[in-house]
Amino acid sequence: MxxxxxxxxxxxxxxxxxxxxxxxxxxxxxxxxxxxxxxxxxxxxxxxxxxxxxxxxxxxxxxxxxxxxxxxxxxxxxxxxxxxxxxxxxxxxxxxxxxxxxxxxxxxxxxxxxxxxxxxxxxxxxxxLLFPPDILNVKGEPYKIFTSFWKRALQEYVNQPYPVPVEMEQFRNDSRSLTPSDLNLPKHSPSLKKHWIAGERAGIERWNEFSDDGLYYYKKERDLMVKEGTSTLSPYLASGNISVKSLWHAAKRINEVTEDPTIHQSIEAFLRQLVWREFAYHQLIHHPSIAKFPLRKQFLEFPWQGTNDDFLKWKEGRTGFPLIDAGMRQLRETGIIHNRVRMVAASFLVKHLLIPWQDGYEWFKRSLVDFDMANNATGWQWVAGCGIDSAPYFRVFNPYLQSEKFDPGGAYIRKWVPELAALPAPFIHKPSEAPTDILEEAGIAIGQTYPSPMIDHAAARKRALLAYDTIKGKSQDTTN
Ligand SMILES: Cc1cc2nc3c(=O)[nH]c(=O)nc-3n(C[C@H](O)[C@H](O)[C@H](O)COP(=O)(O)OP(=O)(O)OC[C@H]3O[C@@H](n4cnc5c(N)ncnc54)[C@H](O)[C@@H]3O)c2cc1C
The missing domain is CATH 3.40.50.620 (HUPs)
Known part of the structure; x- marks a missing residue:
């Protein structure tokens, strides 16, 4: 046999x-x-x-x-x-x-x-992956625009998942095996254990819970930080505990048996994110050095200026911008960071602090429980504006406005930046401008119990745009 x-x-x-x-x-x-x-x-x-x-x-x-x-x-x-x-x-x-x-x-x-x-x-x-990674556009080239890739993805046939093999031929062999303990991997991590159960069974269970409940609200709530309105399946996908094809077909099945437009929209939004993952893999396949080099060549000459001290404040969540600090502390504690905050925190590093996106990539690589080279590199290049289909560099996220919009009551900030917990909602987004009596009442002394903003937002934005001006006219050819 x-x-x-x-x-x-x-x-x-x-x-x-x-x-x-x-x-x-x-x-x-x-x-x-x-x-x-x-x-x-x-x-x-x-x-x-x-x-x-x-x-x-x-x-x-x-x-x-x-x-x-x-x-x-x-x-x-x-x-x-x-x-x-x-x-x-x-x-x-x-x-x-x-x-x-x-x-x-x-x-x-x-x-x-x-x-x-x-x-x-x-x-x-x-x-x-969902499809064999050889999809090309009508010109016979790799897709450069996500929307076109998404439209194409909807026309592609995604193979049905393979069944679980049961009753496999029993086979005991004499080959000496190590155990997972022999690999010197960390077995115990109280903080990770508090937030996660690793493995295939937990991944499937997580999907079942999400599809029973959260999926319904996904489109509406996926950007709200405190709601945890996303699937949190990324570490299961990154380690392959769950298969992307299974998720695709499971979501499609729900779509077929319901007539509720809310769920149709949410499923479409969810499938779209799975296709972002696919798009990221296509980028990696066609640009193998995507984690190191900007896809737009002009960014090779970008005048980065940030200091080690700035980088440390960002990593430790001591920037004085509550939303950024909440995200970076969530990352340290749980290995995860909400997608919206990921984008804002990454943008802050690259645009407010002018620190190379590759440094941010490396920090996420060390810290994320869902680390995935394709998604991480594509995410950073998207934020920095140097990817193929990315946010334009001149669009600089305002961390205060993002916080007001996506964490209006400040619950996310309260959870991860406890020293600000007693500050009422309108002020928690920008504590440095809260009236003195409100700060006193909340027991906060800016610069002592919580840092003052490490940089002025408007000045940082201006500096970022000036830095971008120095490379703006240069060749935009993509690099491999
Ligand atoms: C700077 C930056 C770095 C990132 N690094 C990673 C990373 O290392 N690993 C990782 O899995 N994702 C990364 N992402 C993408 C995204 O933030 C996460 O996939 C998402 O937050 C995971 O949460 P979820 O499983 O609840 O997502 P859901 O919203 O429930 O989405 C379902 C799945 O779709 C995929 N997906 C969702 N958003 C994206 C996206 N923007 N790009 C590619 N795939 C996506 C993920 O596999 C995710 O699990 C990064 C994004 C940015 C901006």
């Missing part, structure tokens, strides 16, 4: 797992997770994603165990590990879902070539 090694990376699930399903239909499955230098580098420095990985692996191990199959966890060089496993298990095939980050592409191509050269059958699948 055929024996197939199925390689798990950021697809830590058994539902809609193309490689696993195909292998399970042909014989024995040997699930394998390799902890290589490359993985150490990818997870290193980010406690949240490392914690998530630990718990996802624990769960995956027990999921396979229930079917009397061992998840092999091995550490070392990919090829050496694979040759050992092939020898020990007598495997004849190797299946995996593709990844799209350049280093992972090189890694998977190298492994595939090495194994094929020693006679092992290799098969790869597009398991983690």
């Amino acid at each position: 055929k024996r197939t090694i199925v390689w798990f990376r950021k697809d830590l699930r058994i539902h809609d797992h193309a490689a696993l399903w195909e292998a399970s239909q042909q014989g024995i499955v040997i699930p394998l997770f390799i902890w290589s230098e490359q993985d150490r580098a990818e997870y290193g420095g980010n406690e949240a994603t490392s914690w998530w990985l630990y718990h996802s692996l624990e769960e995956l191990k027990s999921t396979f165990h229930e079917q009397h199959i061992d998840l092999l966890i091995k550490s070392g060089d990919d090829f050496e590990v694979l040759m050992d496993v092939i020898r020990e298990t007598k495997a004849d095939a190797f299946y995996f879902n593709d990844r799209y980050e350049l280093e992972e592409v090189i890694r998977q191509n190298t492994i595939a070539a090495q194994l094929e050269s020693v006679g092992v059958e290799v098969a790869r699948f597009d398991g983690n």
